[in-house]
Structure formats: structure tokens, C-alpha cells
Amino acid sequence: MEDVLHVLLPLLEVEQGIVTACNGVFTEQIGYQPQAIIGKPVASFLSHLSSEKHQPLTLKQFLAQAGRAPHGMLACAQLTDNFHYPLPVRIHCAGTRDAGRFRLCFQILENKSLDPITGLRNGWAIRCRANHVLEMANRRPVNLALIVLSVDNFSTINFRYDFDIGDLFLTVVGQKLQTLIGEKGLVVRYSNAKFGLLIEEHNGVSSSVFSERVLRLCNKLCQMGDAPIQLSADLAIHRSFSLGVSAEGICYPDYHAMEVAAEDALQDAKKVSQSNYVFAEKQIGSGIVYHKLIIDAFPQAIEQYQIQIHYQPQYALNSGRLIGLEALSRWHHAELGHIAPDVFVGIAEEIGLHFEFDLWVVQQVCRQIVAWQETRVPAPKVAINISFKTLEMSTFIARLEHILQQTQCPTPLVELEITETANAHNVSQLRENIVQARRLGLSIAVDDFGTGYSSLKLIRTFCRSLDMVKLDRTLIENICKTELDREFVHQIIALSKVLNVKVLAEGVETAAQAALLHELGCDYAQGYYYHKAMPAEEIAHLMQAMQDSAPQADLLR
Ligand code: C2E
Ligand code: CA
Ligand code: CA
Numbered sequence: 001m002e003d004v005l006h007v008l009l010p011l012l013e014v015e016q017g018i019v020t021a022c023n024g025v026f027t028e029q030i031g032y033q034p035q036a037i038i039g040k041p042v043a044s045f046l047s048h049l050s051s052e053k054h055q056p057l058t059l060k061q062f063l064a065q066a067g068r069a070p071h072g073m074l075a076c077a078q079l080t081d082n083f084h085y086p087l088p089v090r091i092h093c094a095g096t097r098d099a100g101r102f103r104l105c106f107q108i109l110e111n112k113s114l115d116p117i118t119g120l121r122n123g124w125a126i127r128c129r130a131n132h133v134l135e136m137a138n139r140r141p142v143n144l145a146l147i148v149l150s151v152d153n154f155s156t157i158n159f160r161y162d163f164d165i166g167d168l169f170l171t172v173v174g175q176k177l178q179t180l181i182g183e184k185g186l187v188v189r190y191s192n193a194k195f196g197l198l199i200e201e202h203n204g205v206s207s208s209v210f211s212e213r214v215l216r217l218c219n220k221l222c223q224m225g226d227a228p229i230q231l232s233a234d235l236a237i238h239r240s241f242s243l244g245v246s247a248e249g250i251c252y253p254d255y256h257a258m259e260v261a262a263e264d265a266l267q268d269a270k271k272v273s274q275s276n277y278v279f280a281e282k283q284i285g286s287g288i289v290y291h292k293l294i295i296d297a298f299p300q301a302i303e304q305y306q307i308q309i310h311y312q313p314q315y316a317l318n319s320g321r322l323i324g325l326e327a328l329s330r331w332h333h334a335e336l337g338h339i340a341p342d343v344f345v346g347i348a349e350e351i352g353l354h355f356e357f358d359l360w361v362v363q364q365v366c367r368q369i370v371a372w373q374e375t376r377v378p379a380p381k382v383a384i385n386i387s388f389k390t391l392e393m394s395t396f397i398a399r400l401e402h403i404l405q406q407t408q409c410p411t412p413l414v415e416l417e418i419t420e421t422a423n424a425h426n427v428s429q430l431r432e433n434i435v436q437a438r439r440l441g442l443s444i445a446v447d448d449f450g451t452g453y454s455s456l457k458l459i460r461t462f463c464r465s466l467d468m469v470k471l472d473r474t475l476i477e478n479i480c481k482t483e484l485d486r487e488f489v490h491q492i493i494a495l496s497k498v499l500n501v502k503v504l505a506e507g508v509e510t511a512a513q514a515a516l517l518h519e520l521g522c523d524y525a526q527g528y529y530y531h532k533a534m535p536a537e538e539i540a541h542l543m544q545a546m547q548d549s550a551p552q553a554d555l556l557r
Helices: 002-008 024-030 059-066 123-137 155-160 163-184 207-223 255-272 285-303 341-350 354-374 396-407 427-439 455-465 483-499 511-519 536-548
Strands: 011-015 018-022 046-048 073-080 086-096 101-108 143-151 185-191 194-201 229-232 235-237 241-245 277-279 307-316 322-333 337-339 381-386 414-418 443-449 468-471 502-505
Touching: 011 024, 024 101, 123 143, 123 185, 123 194, 123 255, 143 163, 143 207, 143 255, 155 163, 163 185, 163 194, 163 207, 163 229, 163 235, 194 207, 207 241, 207 277, 241 255, 255 277, 285 322, 285 341, 285 354, 307 354, 307 536, 322 341, 322 354, 322 536, 337 341, 341 354, 354 381, 354 396, 354 414, 354 536, 381 443, 396 427, 414 427, 427 443, 427 455, 443 455, 468 483, 483 502
Parallel strands: 241 277, 322 381, 381 414, 414 443, 443 468, 468 502
Antiparallel strands: 011 018, 011 101, 046 073, 073 086, 086 101, 143 194, 143 241, 185 194, 229 235, 307 322, 322 337
């Protein structure tokens, strides 16, 4: 029995509470090299698992009795392994020799730290280790870097060969990474073809020397992709690697912040080219923390009306008449300053508040239209940006109708601007909502036309329910400079005439652009050439001035 245990289970020899030897299984399964534990008190890495209900003895009691106890005595404990995560184990004394000397056998009850495909540690393990090191960094300075490595175009290996070859490729890459890093850090596989390398330096080297080392390592990792990876005698596969690295010389508050930073850098690396590495931004305040602050502050910003709606005028190109306004949200945060609407609208979608936010904007705009009307300001139609995700909601129309009734806002004065921002999951609901909105008397515009590959598909799908197409600013930018852009816009205008929808050009910044658009048959325009988005009071003055002055064409400077 004792021999079997010796071969199968991790085993320690203990004398007077101090480890004197361990077997190979212990090293292999638990991760400690013999030199790291021999001579150490066994209690320094083995602790009592208090959550275990059927605990026959505390660890202390167990160890105290171990030298005298009979075979097979069980106790549950927690073994903090080399990488600083707890492994629940059942320990038992495999037999006593003489007083104070005994053998402890372990049975690992659960090991959450291993990746079954490559045999490497996993994302859970790297998090435990990094958080432990970062915690230690409060007491003793330590250099730490996280490299997230992704195999470029890995999925094609699974397609071309099969999943077994894909797994083998990951295993061999894992081994290569492990060899390259050696004792300097921890190599893990997160998921799919993504690996993490946590590089540690505890010997008090300066952060610039450490950064140099990390940089050299990144070069070596990228060079790994220069030659094919040999999987067997007759199979070698060539792939490059992209790397994202946590910022140099920054002590992150926790592993999560570090991983997000390295992941962001990896996405940037992939954008540039393959076999490339990018370091994360130095100021952690810029990306992650800023993002988190906005997420935290956003719900309150809606509740407390901290977001204001500004309005950008839209004009008819032939008469100079004001034909509409676009509602654009503005948020000035007391500490964060001006937050761009595309940033917080994106966050609203991320945290599922887009529906409530878009309806909140609709309500504010409807109230404003009615307020203008009550003061006899001749309000034109107001266009409201509605997220694609909101348009898919089954209760959208009911909520919209409720707001229109509650505010008594005339429906012909409201336009919904739709942009294809995300993949639509519920196209039939979306289509139904657009048709219903139109039945209520609202008009529909397709925003940002010319960006995104499926805008054409969008107007094809909804052509019977559309009133207007808005040409994106990027299409207008160069119409006076390049023949191609001019022709492109010309063709889109022609297409809109076929579909019987009006065309509005966004981002018109010069008189020459406005004149050319008019010549090309574009109906309306909006942009800094006329006005930026303005608060409601300024719009009231503008509309009043327009009413007082005639002809209105004078407003087109
Ligand atoms: P958008 O719908 O394409 O709005 C037009 C953007 O172009 C606005 O930016 C506007 O200020 C800017 N712009 C207008 N004329 C010119 C010009 O001549 N030159 C240049 N360079 N820019 C011009 P803004 O206000 O920063 O809004 C950005 C985006 O955020 C909007 O793009 C829209 O997609 C979104 N957004 C803004 N407010 C809301 C809102 O209340 N709800 C939703 N769902 N999205 C909103
Ligand atoms: Ca818009
Ligand atoms: Ca737009």
C-alpha cells in the first residue's frame, strides 16, 4: 500500500515538522521544486481548510499526531502551491517510522489551475499569482509585466487539418513559451489560441532594465513565428504571433486592470500588422479607469438630468430654409470634463442602458418641441438618434407612443435616425418597429450612409419606410478635391431619387461643398459651415431671427 501511494500520490517526508524530501509526483502535480521546500516547515505551505465540514482534526493536531498515528488518517487541508493559489487536498499519513518522522501523502481534491489541452496553467492561475505579487508589491517593489500572446489565424489550422492537430500546435507552442521563459515567470493558456506570460523580477533591478528585458523577450516571441513549428516528423505549421504588453513602469491596482490593458494593446497590435507587439498606454487613467468611471456615473447622469440635448440645424440647399434639427447629447461631467456622446452611447449599449437612454432623449426632445411651440417659436422637425439595439426591443413602440401622448408632441415633428451599429438579432421586430413608427406619423432617416458595409442592404430592406438618407461626413470631406468622391456622392444621390427618399449631406464645412452638393442634386445639408449643435435657448433665438428676417436664404452665409 505504501509503495502504491508513493508512486501515485504526491508525498512529503517530514521530520519534526520540517520537510526533508518529496517525491517526483509532488513536484509534478504541485509545482514546487524540491530545493524550494526541503528544509521548510511543512505548515508554511499547508494550512487548515476551515470550510470543510467533516474535519476530523485541525492541521496542527494532525501534524502533532502524525508521527504517532496509525496508517490512513485523513484530514482536509489547503495547500498553497508555488503559484499562490489554494489547492484543496486530502492529506493522510502514509506511515510512521520513528518518533517525529513521517510521510504525508496528498490527494488533490480539485485543481482549477490547469489547462487540459496544453497541460499549462490557465487564466485562473495567472490571476491568483498576479494578484498575489501585486499585493506583495505594496510592501516590496517588484517588476511585473503581462504579455498576452495570440496565434494569428489559428482557426485556419483547425479547418485545414483537424482539431487534434490544432491542439497539438497549441501544446508545442506552450512548451516553446515555457522553455523561453524558464523560471522567470508563468506561462498560461487562457482560451482558444491565446496565451498569457507573467514576467516577474524580484531582484530590485530598475524598471528601465526590466523593460529592456521584456522588450527583448517580445522580440524573441515574435521571432518564434519566423520559422515553421515542427509538430511531427512530417508536419510543420507556420504561424505568426501578435502580442499585447502591459504598460512599462506601471503598478496596476489588480490583475484585471493589467489584463484589460494588455488585451487592448493586443487589439492595437493586430490592427497594425501580424507578428507585432504593442505596449499598453502609460496612463491607466486614460483607458480602463476612465471607462469604469463613466459606467459608474452614467445611470445617475440620466436620472439627474446631467446630460443636455443640443440641436444642430439642417437646411434646404435650394432655398436656405431651416428644415430640421438633429438632437445631439452633451455630457459635461464635473471631474471627467466633456465626455463625447459616441463614448457614452457606446457604454450605454455595453451596460444595457441604451433603451432607457434613447427613450429618455426622445422624452426630452418631445418636451422641448412642445415648449418651443408654446412660446410660438416655429419648431421644425427634430431628428433623434436611436441605437439599432433599441429599435429591436419589442416594447419600443408602446414606450414611444406613451411619451408622445404624455408630452402631446405632434408626431410629424419627430424623426428617428437609425444607424447600423451592431448586428441585428431580431430583424423582423426591427422592421415591424420601423413600420409602426412611421404609422404613428414619425419619419425615418438612415444615418451615416456610406460607412459600414451593409448600409446599402439597410436601405434596400427598409426602402419603403424611409424618408431620408444622410450622407456620412467622410463622403463629403473630399468632394471638392477628388473626382471619385464627387462621382460617388452623385451616384448615391441618383440612387436615393430612384428610391424616392430625400438626401442630406452631413459635415458640410465650406460654401464650396454646399454649392457642389446643390449642383449634384442633394436636398439638404448640415454642418459647421452653418452651425454647430447649440443649446435649446440659442436655437430659439435662431428660429426667432429667421422668422423676423426674410428671405430666409440670407441665413446661408
Ligand atoms: P452623428 O449622428 O453622425 O452626429 C453627427 C456628429 O458630427 C455630431 O458629433 C456633430 O457634432 C458632428 N458634426 C456635425 N457637423 C460637423 C462638421 O461640419 N464637421 C465635423 N467635423 N463634425 C460635425 P457628436 O455630437 O460628437 O456626436 C457623435 C455621435 O454620437 C453621433 O454621430 C451619434 O451617433 C451619437 N450620438 C450623439 N447624441 C446621441 C444621442 O442622444 N443618442 C444616441 N443614440 N446617439 C447619439
Ligand atoms: Ca445622427
Ligand atoms: Ca451621422
